[in-house]
Amino acid sequence: MNTSIMAQTKRDGVLAVHSLDEHVFCVPNLDEARAFYTAFGLDVRNHGDGLALYAHNNPQRYARLIKGEKKRLLWLSFGVYAEDYERFVQLIESQGIERIASPDPESPLGLWIRSNDGFPVQIKVAPKSSPSSPSPRVYEPESNGQGRAPASSRAPRVLPLYLSHTLVFTKSVSQSLDFYSGVLGLQLSDSSGEDPMAIAFMHSPHGSDHHLLAFLISDDYGFHHSSWAVNSIDQVGLGMKQMNEAGHTYGWGVGRHVLGSNYFRYTRDPWGSYVEYSYDIDFVAHDIKWPAKNHPPPDSFYLWGPDVPEGFGTNFEAQH
Numbered sequence: 001m002n003t004s005i006m007a008q009t010k011r012d013g014v015l016a017v018h019s020l021d022e023h024v025f026c027v028p029n030l031d032e033a034r035a036f037y038t039a040f041g042l043d044v045r046n047h048g049d050g051l052a053l054y055a056h057n058n059p060q061r062y063a064r065l066i067k068g069e070k071k072r073l074l075w076l077s078f079g080v081y082a083e084d085y086e087r088f089v090q091l092i093e094s095q096g097i098e099r100i101a102s103p104d105p106e107s108p109l110g111l112w113i114r115s116n117d118g119f120p121v122q123i124k125v126a127p128k129s130s131p132s133s134p135s136p137r138v139y140e141p142e143s144n145g146q147g148r149a150p151a152s153s154r155a156p157r158v159l160p161l162y163l164s165h166t167l168v169f170t171k172s173v174s175q176s177l178d179f180y181s182g183v184l185g186l187q188l189s190d191s192s193g194e195d196p197m198a199i200a201f202m203h204s205p206h207g208s209d210h211h212l213l214a215f216l217i218s219d220d221y222g223f224h225h226s227s228w229a230v231n232s233i234d235q236v237g238l239g240m241k242q243m244n245e246a247g248h249t250y251g252w253g254v255g256r257h258v259l260g261s262n263y264f265r266y267t268r269d270p271w272g273s274y275v276e277y278s279y280d281i282d283f284v285a286h287d288i289k290w291p292a293k294n295h296p297p298p299d300s301f302y303l304w305g306p307d308v309p310e311g312f313g314t315n316f317e318a319q320h
């Protein structure tokens with residue numbers, strides 16, 4: 001683990017969450033989930049009656065999966081610095097936002113509210129798990145008289161380093177921007193589409209990737225994908241191969257996004273949402289101001305890559 005990535009940077013004078021500490025959702029089959037995320041390269045652990053997702057050699061618990069009838073986003077927990085917690089309590093009180101009972105038996109107290117879409121959101125004191133420096137970039141040495149690519153059989157297994165971001169569906173991207181900036185202090189990085197806004201990306205002013213949370217328009221909320229950092233474009237390609245060999249061939253990429261600039265490969269999970277291998281995403285340091293812009297959709301989705309596959313933007317959690 002590169003410790004500089006996990007440093008605890010802070011922008012003074014700004015009240016904001018520093019991390020998406022954990023995302024929690026239910027799935028109908030935990031055995032399938034274990035096999036899927038293990039194949040992806042995560043450290044999947046038993047946790048109570050469910051599962052917990054970690055990156056290898058990294059103490060952060062990024063996600064929990066609970067058994068349910070169908071896949072459904074349950075709640076998001078955001079991490080704040082200890083010295084900011086009471087200020088969040090006061091902010092929520094002063095805005096007249098109702099506190100709700102905890103849906104999490106593991107965390108029965110604490111600060112729980114409803115998002116603009118209606119699902120629970122927790123604000124809690126936690127170590128900063130969003131990166132505090134750009135993701136690592138590993139280049140191979142010069143060839144020095146011999147070929148640099150290893151034999152296929154010697155390619156290393158891809159083990160993502162940490163969670164970069166998640167993307168969730170929302171009924172209103174602009175209302176999500178209002179909620180996550182006005183209550184949680186996240187800041188807009190970039191957006192696309194107008195009337196209605198189709199997608200938006202938010203970072204933490206305390207330093208994070210270009211987005212630690214993003215929103216895609218739908219007719220209900222839902223979980224679209226989690227994105228995990230790897231340290232080379234080779235790892236993105238090898239990750240695709242790793243998932244293909246495990247039988248998970250449906251996905252998108254390899255390609256490169258415009259907004260965020262990262263190289264990607266998405267693989268569809270058994271429930272129609274995705275995991276993403278992400279390399280070289282833009283980083284927004286705690287001491288810079290990112291110039292948020294709205295971009296025309298056809299010009300901002302991806303720089304290169306295969307055509308977007310059928311159903312990529314479909315919210316399978318929505319009731320139709």
Ligand SMILES: [Fe+2]
Nearest residue numbers: 167225227276
């Ligand atoms: Fe992503």
